[in-house]
Amino acid sequence: MADRTALEDEDVDIGGKADRAVVRDALGVGVAVGLSGFAFGVTSAGSGLTLLQTCALSLLVFTGASQFALVGALAAGGGPFTAAAGALFLGVRNAFYGLRLSQLLALPRAVRPFAAQWVIDETAAVALAQPTRRAARLGFVVTGLTLYLLWNLTTLLGALGAEAIGDTDAWGLDAAGPAVFLALLAPMLKSGTERAVAGLAVLLGLGLLPVLPAGVPVLLAALAAPAVLWADGRRRGRGDER
Numbered sequence: 753m754a755d756r757t758a759l760e761d762e763d764v765d766i767g768g769k770a771d772r773a774v775v776r777d778a779l780g781v782g783v784a785v786g787l788s789g790f791a792f793g794v795t796s797a798g799s800g801l802t803l804l805q806t807c808a809l810s811l812l813v814f815t816g817a818s819q820f821a822l823v824g825a826l827a828a829g830g831g832p833f834t835a836a837a838g839a840l841f842l843g844v845r846n847a848f849y850g851l852r853l854s855q856l857l858a859l860p861r862a863v864r865p866f867a868a869q870w871v872i873d874e875t876a877a878v879a880l881a882q883p884t885r886r887a888a889r890l891g892f893v894v895t896g897l898t899l900y901l902l903w904n905l906t907t908l909l910g911a912l913g914a915e916a917i918g919d920t921d922a923w924g925l926d927a928a929g930p931a932v933f934l935a936l937l938a939p940m941l942k943s944g945t946e947r948a949v950a951g952l953a954v955l956l957g958l959g960l961l962p963v964l965p966a967g968v969p970v971l972l973a974a975l976a977a978p979a980v981l982w983a984d985g986r987r988r989g990r991g992d993e994r
Contacts, residue, residue, distance in 0.1 A: 774878075774887050778894035781874050785816070786902025792819055793910020799827030803911050810907040814900060815872050818843040821970055830965055838970040849876040856880065856888050870896030945984055952976035 789810060796806040801823060809819050818839040825835035850871045856879060859867055870892070878891040941947045953976035960969040 770887060771890060774882060774891045775894050777881075778878050778891045779898055781878055782895050782898025783902060785874050786899045787906055788816060789903035789906035790910035790913075792816065792823070792903075793907040793912075794914045795820065795827070795910075796823040796907075797911040797914035799823040801826070803908075803915065806911040807904065807908055810904045813839075813843075814869060814903065815843050815846060816903070817873075825970065830968075834965060834968060838968075841971055841974060845873075846871050849873075852876070853879060853892070856885065857892060858885065859889075867892075867896075870900060872896075872899075874899055945980060948984075949976050949980045952980060 792810065793806055796809065796819070797803070801809075809822070813819055813822075821842050822835050822839040825838055826832070850868060853871060853876060854864070857867070875892050875895045878895045879888040882888040882891050941950050953973040956976055957969045957973040960972055964972070
């Protein structure tokens with residue numbers, strides 16, 4: 753009996769340490785990325801959106817890359833439909849995250865619509881990195897809650913700050929959004945194929961910017977992925993023939 757009790761206590765201790773590690777990692781991701789909401793608030797206000805519109809985007813859309821793409825296209829003079837199309841295209845990836853997370857988390861049907869709001873890059877990354885369903889659920893919830901609250905708070909502060917300082921272009925704050933996005937993206941580019949896709953996308957986006965309406969270059973830059981994958985497939989096929 754004593755041995756069994758000792759083993760149970762040891763299991764509880766190990767489980768507690770594992771949970772604390774998940775919470776620590778999830779909080780780290782949530783805080784680090786959540787602070788970027790300040791950049792979005794500044795960029796959105798600088799593009800001409802009102803305080804209410806800026807905060808509504810973070811509350812209802814809540815996917816950083818799509819939000820930055822939307823306000824960036826509007827700031828560059830793009831129409832609302834073109835800007836929305838670019839943002840929607842970037843947001844499609846969350847649907848694929850949802851397919852995988854629905855199997856991993858196996859949440860009750862009643863809470864799935866609410867959990868879907870938190871299906872983004874960061875929550876997916878933390879959840880998928882966990883070894884058990886319990887840890888994945890814990891990581892998803894802590895990351896999602898921390899990031900959602902902090903992102904919306906810093907969005908509000910950024911928008912208020914932009915209104916206080918006036919012309920954000922004069923301070924160079926119009927570049928804050930793209931800079932933050934690139935800083936988040938760069939560490940994820942680990943393979944040569946990923947770096948090639950990113951490089952070609954940058955070339956397409958910047959090269960087409962002077963000749964196409966704002967927002968359209970973002971959509972066409974997505975062609976970088978299939979182009980690089982096609983070229984990589986042909987290269988490997990030739991290697992196999994040899």
